[in-house]
Amino acid sequence: MKIVVCIKYSLDVSEIKVDSDSREIRLTGVPLKVGVIDQHVLEAAVKLAELYDGVVHAVTFGPVSAKESFRSALAMGVEDVTLIEDFTDGQGGPAVTAAVLDAAIKKIDGVDLVICGEVSDDGFTYQVPPRLAERLGFPQISFSRDINIEDGILFIHRELDDGSQTVEAPLPALISVTEETNTPRRPTLMEAMKAKQKPVHLWQVDEDLGLSKKDLMEKTGFEIVDTEGIVVNRKQHLLKGDNMEELANNLVDLLIQENVLEGGE
Amino acid sequence: MMATQISKIAVYSENLDMLRELLGKAHQTGAEEVAVIYVGESNPEAGEYGTWGANIVYSVISPKLTEFNPETYTDAITEVISRAKPDLILIGATKQGLELSPRIAERLDLSYASFCVDFELESKSQQVLAKCMIFSGIGVSTYRLHTKPAMLSVAGGVFDAVDLPGNEVILTPVSATIETPKLTIIEQKEKMIAGKRLEDAPVIIDIGQGFIEKDDVTMADELAALLCGQVSCSRPLSSERDWFPEWIGLSGAQLSPDLCFTIGTSGAIQHMIGIRGSKIIVSVNNDEYAGSHLQADYGVVTDLYEFLPSLIKVIKDRSIRIV
Numbered sequence: 191m192k193i194v195v196c197i198k199y200s201l202d203v204s205e206i207k208v209d210s211d212s213r214e215i216r217l218t219g220v221p222l223k224v225g226v227i228d229q230h231v232l233e234a235a236v237k238l239a240e241l242y243d244g245v246v247h248a249v250t251f252g253p254v255s256a257k258e259s260f261r262s263a264l265a266m267g268v269e270d271v272t273l274i275e276d277f278t279d280g281q282g283g284p285a286v287t288a289a290v291l292d293a294a295i296k297k298i299d300g301v302d303l304v305i306c307g308e309v310s311d312d313g314f315t316y317q318v319p320p321r322l323a324e325r326l327g328f329p330q331i332s333f334s335r336d337i338n339i340e341d342g343i344l345f346i347h348r349e350l351d352d353g354s355q356t357v358e359a360p361l362p363a364l365i366s367v368t369e370e371t372n373t374p375r376r377p378t379l380m381e382a383m384k385a386k387q388k389p390v391h392l393w394q395v396d397e398d399l400g401l402s403k404k405d406l407m408e409k410t411g412f413e414i415v416d417t418e419g420i421v422v423n424r425k426q427h428l429l430k431g432d433n434m435e436e437l438a439n440n441l442v443d444l445l446i447q448e449n450v451l452e453g454g455e
Numbered sequence: 456m457m458a459t460q461i462s463k464i465a466v467y468s469e470n471l472d473m474l475r476e477l478l479g480k481a482h483q484t485g486a487e488e489v490a491v492i493y494v495g496e497s498n499p500e501a502g503e504y505g506t507w508g509a510n511i512v513y514s515v516i517s518p519k520l521t522e523f524n525p526e527t528y529t530d531a532i533t534e535v536i537s538r539a540k541p542d543l544i545l546i547g548a549t550k551q552g553l554e555l556s557p558r559i560a561e562r563l564d565l566s567y568a569s570f571c572v573d574f575e576l577e578s579k580s581q582q583v584l585a586k587c588m589i590f591s592g593i594g595v596s597t598y599r600l601h602t603k604p605a606m607l608s609v610a611g612g613v614f615d616a617v618d619l620p621g622n623e624v625i626l627t628p629v630s631a632t633i634e635t636p637k638l639t640i641i642e643q644k645e646k647m648i649a650g651k652r653l654e655d656a657p658v659i660i661d662i663g664q665g666f667i668e669k670d671d672v673t674m675a676d677e678l679a680a681l682l683c684g685q686v687s688c689s690r691p692l693s694s695e696r697d698w699f700p701e702w703i704g705l706s707g708a709q710l711s712p713d714l715c716f717t718i719g720t721s722g723a724i725q726h727m728i729g730i731r732g733s734k735i736i737v738s739v740n741n742d743e744y745a746g747s748h749l750q751a752d753y754g755v756v757t758d759l760y761e762f763l764p765s766l767i768k769v770i771k772d773r774s775i776r777i778v
Contacts, residue, residue, distance in 0.1 A: 203590050203724065215594045288561065314591045314705070315569035316548075316608075320525070320557035329637035330525055332554040345641075349694070350523070350550045351470070351701070356642040363637075370694045411566030416597040417589065424736060425752040428743065434765035437755060441737065442769055444753055450714045450735050451682075452778050 191244035191339075191361075193303045194295050195235045196322070197228040197263065199256035200311035208419025215419040224250075224259055227307030227367075229266075229374035234337060234367045235305050236267035236375070242339050244302075245269050249294045251287050252276050257390055264385035265377035271390045272298075277403055278410075284317035285409045291318070292325040293399040303344075304364040308333055319366040329359035332366040461542045461576045461583065463488040465513070465604075467532060467556075468547025469523065472652065473611050475507045477545045480614035482508030484575075490539055494531045496521040498626065505624030508617050512626045513539050519633045522643055523551050526636035529558045534631030536563060541604045543574070543583055548608040556608060566600035570705070571607035583607075591705050592728035612654055612709040612732070646700045653701075657777050658684030659712045661703055661730055663747075664691055665719015665740065665759050669698055674763040675718065681770050682714070682777045689726045703729035714777065719759050722746025739763075 205220045235246045248263055248271040250256065260271040274290055276282065295301050304326070306319040323330035336347040344359050349370075377385070395401045427444070431437050445451040464481040466489070468474040474491065481489040491504045493514040501512045515531040536544060536559070546556040548570060560567040572595060574585040583600045585607050600607075653659065660679045666672060675686045686699075687710075693702035701707055704726040711732030718739040720726060727750050730736060738751035741758045748754030755762060769775070 201590070203593065206590055206593050208593060215590070284557065284567070285561070309706075312590060314589070315557075316553040317557040317560070317567060317569060320554055321561040324529075324558045324561040330554070330558070331638065332525075333550055351646075353643060353645040355523075355640055355644075357638055357640050359638040368694070409564075411564075411602055412568060412598040412600050414596045415584070415599050417594055419594040420592065420731075422731070422750050424750055426749060426754065427752060428748060428754045428756055430743075430756045434757070434761050435769060437757060437762060438766040438769040439773075441753060441755060441766065442773065442775055445714065445735065445737070446775075448735050448752075450778055451775050453773055453775060 191239070191242050191302045192298070192300050193235045193239055193244050193246045193305060194298060194301050195228075195231050195246060195248045195268065196291050196304065196306045196318070197231060197248055197250050198225050198307075198310045198313070199223065199250060199252040199259055200225040200313075203312055208421055210421050213418040213421060215417060222256070222259075224263055225307060225311035227309065227311055227369060228263070230367050230369055230371050231305050231307050232263055232266045232268065233372045233374040234334075237372065238303070238337060238339065239267065247272065247298060249291060249298070250274070251290045253279075254392065257392065260390055261382065261385050262377060264388040265381045266375060267381075268388070270388055272393055273390055274393045274395060274399070277395060278407065281410070282406065283410045283412060284313070284315050284321060285411055286406050287318050288321035288325055289406060289409055290395055290399065290401065291322050293395075293401055294393065295326065297399060302361045304328065304362075306364065306366045308366045308368045319364060323364040326362070326364060328362050328364045330364045330366070331357055331359060334365045334367050335371055337365065457578050458576060458581065459578055460485045462486060463490065463539070463541040464543045464545065465490040465492050465536065465539055465541035466509070466545045467492040467552070468549065469551055470547050470549050470611070472654070473547035473549065473609075475616040476611065476614040477547060477609060478504065478508035479617040481545065482617055482619070488541070490541060492532055492535045494520050494528055501624050501626040505622040506619050508619060508622070509624050510622070512624060513629050514626060515629050515631045517631070517633055522640045524636050524638055524640060525554050525558060526638055527633050528555050529562065530633045531631045533559050533562050535629050536604060538629050544604050544606045546606060546608045548610045552608060556606060560606050564602065565604060565606045566602040567606040567608075568598040568600060569608045571609050572613055574607060588705070588728070591725045592731070593724055610705065610709050612711065653685050653687050653703075653708050653710055656683070656685035657713045658682040659703075659710055659715045659730065659733070660684055660686045661688065661715055661717040661720060662686065662692065663689040663718065663720030663726075666692070669696070671760070672698060674767070677767050678716070678763065678770070681767065681775075684712070684714075684777075689720050705729065717747050717751065718763070720747050722748070722750055
């Protein structure tokens with residue numbers, strides 16, 4: 191079974207700060223890494239590969255500077271990583287990413303299962319996996335929890351907002367996983383050593399995938415005309431002390447002053 | 456003459472509260488046509504949609520649409536969009552909506568921006584300008600969407616519902632070719648639905664991983680009961696521990712109560728965005744440097760297990776209530 195995982199070299203959103211005066215979002219110095227959600231994608235893929243005699247290939251659309259960041263993905267059990275250079279510098283949007291991943295998966299050929307994260311750590315649009323499934327003509331099963339395969343049929347349990355579904359779909363298919371799907375493994379030292387021998391291929395959208403950069407850019411469908419950070423203007427008044435009743439009384443008094451609580455008499 | 460407002464807005468959500476909010480916003484923009492896209496096995500109560508702001512319901516009815524299946528629903532909704540030709544489509548950002556809508560956008564080549572908080576027609580370009588949350592709520596970007604129709608996803612609680620008794624609505628059946636899907640639903644289970652809508656509660660007790668045992672939630676329940684509030688939680692308490700059917704945050708409920716206690720939560724942006732609209736936020740966390748204190752009006756730096764029983768006692772002793 192041939193499995194492709196789609197992963198993303200993502201910004202660590204928890205490190206992004208907003209300048210409280212200019213409202214500028216400060217991205218300089220914010221660390222980038224293979225996403226937290228991608229650890230769950232990799233775990234799901236490697237586990238299925240172990241159970242059903244498969245091979246896992248990783249595909250990613252991102253900057254060339256990400257090249258050294260896939261050691262841990264390779265150590266988890268991925269055969270190789272294909273890094274397709276993002277010529278848009280992250281500005282292409284989900285439609286472009288889906289078109290590029292689609293072309294890469296078709297070039298890899300004979301893919302039985304594509305696994306994505308439900309949403310990337312930084313982009314947070316939820317758009318790429320369904321767009322990719324549509325392009326590939328695959329059934330899609332988002333938010334997969336339990337994943338089993340019998341005779342080329344996927345059986346999946348998934349959680350939606352108002353209930354859960356157990357579904358089946360024939361391979362080839364695309365699934366997305368959530369952070370609740372599994373607990374990612376920690377590679378052993380031996381696996382980490384072996385990973386150094388595994389390749390990270392670098393592809394270009396035009397030379398390797400036969401796509402036109404101009405056509406791709408037109409797929410973006412939008413332009414960003416303005417961006418500003420949200421500044422939280424809360425009082426941030428800290429209450430401390432060892433006497434719990436006194437603390438509670440102080441808090442209640444403050445909330446009465448704020449006119450959200452009122453006293454009994 | 457240049458239009459100053461979007462002329463035709465279509466709305467889809469299987470969640471009726473969200474549908475109502477989206478219709479309310481569409482109505483308030485002054486759009487000529489405010490349409491509901493309905494997909495199911497039998498016709499809906501269209502009259503109710505009228506009172507929520509719709510003036511037309513496009514309805515695709517088929518036994519193939521009994522259960523939610525992204526493939527059949529994509530076929531049905533793309534057909535409605537091709538027929539109705541809206542300028543803008545608003546999608547409720549539930550899991551179903553988030554699974555379905557990008558597939559529709561890809562098929563129809565629509566410009567699509569996610570997690571919209573406001574939109575308008577740009578008169579010069581005659582294109583939709585949409586303000587959308589980025590980096591899970593750290594900022595807002597304004598997108599100019601190039602296609603017509605354009606598509607936007609919207610989380611719950613962003614827009615206000617309206618009530619228009621007697622507003623007339625036309626039900627328009629749409630026939631669509633629905634391909635036999637590759638995905639088959641074997642079993643569907645409904646989740647237990649919370650008694651009272653969190654959105655309507657004046658006080659929210661928002662609890663996080665600082666709560667160790669499920670039994671400890673009774674402290675939060677007691678506090679909520681004293682203040683006519685509701686208890687809800689951060690994502691792990693719902694999705695991993697299964698203590699609650701839903702959670703607060705960007706991927707869950709977004710609330711704006713008068714008073715919110717966020718207790719034993721870390722202050723991660725994806726979570727805090729769900730309570731950011733609260734009038735007053737009180738955080739309780741024993742870590743002085745917890746992110747939740749930075750995003751609160753009052754931060755109580757103490758162990759929640761010591762503090763909550765005292766707070767409950769003080770509220771009882773002084774007969775404190777919500778204003």
